[in-house]
Amino acid sequence: MRRISDRHWRPGDLIPGEVELAEEFGCARATVNRALRELADIGLLDRKRKAGTRVALNPVRKATVEIPVIRQDVEARGKDYSFDVLDRKDLAPSAILQQHYGLAASTPLLGLWTLHRADTYPFAYEERWINLAVVPEILDADLELLSANEWLVRNMPLSRGEFTFSAGNATAAESELLNCPEDAALFIVNRSTWMVDDAITAVRLVYAPGFSMKTVV
Amino acid sequence: MRRISDRHWRPGDLIPGEVELAEEFGCARATVNRALRELADIGLLDRKRKAGTRVALNPVRKATVEIPVIRQDVEARGKDYSFDVLDRKDLAPSAILQQHYGLAASTPLLGLWTLHRADTYPFAYEERWINLAVVPEILDADLELLSANEWLVRNMPLSRGEFTFSAGNATAAESELLNCPEDAALFIVNRSTWMVDDAITAVRLVYAPGFSMKTVV
């Protein structure tokens, strides 16, 4: 790492092999391997068998964003968390959902519309559907007590998730729910999660104005 | 991982120690150690010396967001990248910058205002300052040819960074630059990077409407 920041080894350079480095540093090859592997994990090195290890040409910064449960997010801001389930109904997947998530037309879905609050102020508005074919147990849960968000995190480990972050202007309905002017700029997260090949849930979260998501590298 | 998703080991459960698992799976302890370490890295396990390994109670998913150079971001969308440096001048840090980034009042800064384009359409507007006390060499670079963004990534590979993602309404100036209606919702990234204790650069990126940032777990 020092040799990279020194520019002693420059982007694109081929660095010595593991055996050679182990000799130089007087340690075992496994130790060198772990060090180089960790540097490759954070994007500083590119490694290929036979071709060797090079200093990454495009040190793509990999920021790890923590996706907290909304309750924790609110509480971390020093506010009291509460939420209301505004609506709840059984659904059949629309053609778009069927295609995008590979759902059969007959898949039973649970739709939930929830408003999350911080100290009684609207914090985020959530639209969600849940695949009941995969998590039928959620029907036994009291979702007025523990939010679906939290229930799923606690009970349904996911193997794969997709997140999309964007910005959008508040619609009339959103402005009323989030108590903000129409057309206010809102931070939006779309998230869908899978367990192996089965879509578990997809959710659209619209945060009240002023929300920001922080992360550190 | 299977035992966690099975709920065979439930959130909060203490799982067997490394030695025991190694015996059960008929492998070396180092192999178990690496497996458990990797599961802890992605947030599925909590490990403590003496206390043992537990299934994470709050499986905070850690999504790694790749922060590409803007040129790569544009090119990945199948567009041609170009940019214009709209303005450039030497600055002294404002009181706010001095405080927030620990800069001396005498620190020389370079200010840059850049418009990034995709196929001649505005893609993002960038406001940036660079700490010349740390990277004086950047004055020798032709920043009309290689963007400051890219020059810094290539030449200052190691640093600590802070990212903030938010949404904001387009100001009059931004609406003109990005060719969008005033008050359009824009995706905004604030990023600052340090080299040890020295602030290197801070940048505010305002993306044109329709931009979204995707990531996968």
Add this chain to the structure above:
DNA sequence: AAGTGGTCTAGACCACACC
């Protein structure tokens, strides 16, 4: 074919956190 990284083993000692 050959050289590189990828992974594993068996054993050892250490450091921390809890008792």
Add this chain to the structure above:
DNA sequence: GTGTGGTCTAGACCACTTC
């Protein structure tokens, strides 16, 4: 004190990729 994970060693074999 004591048990846990954290790290290292020396050696081995494997798999991929380039030659």
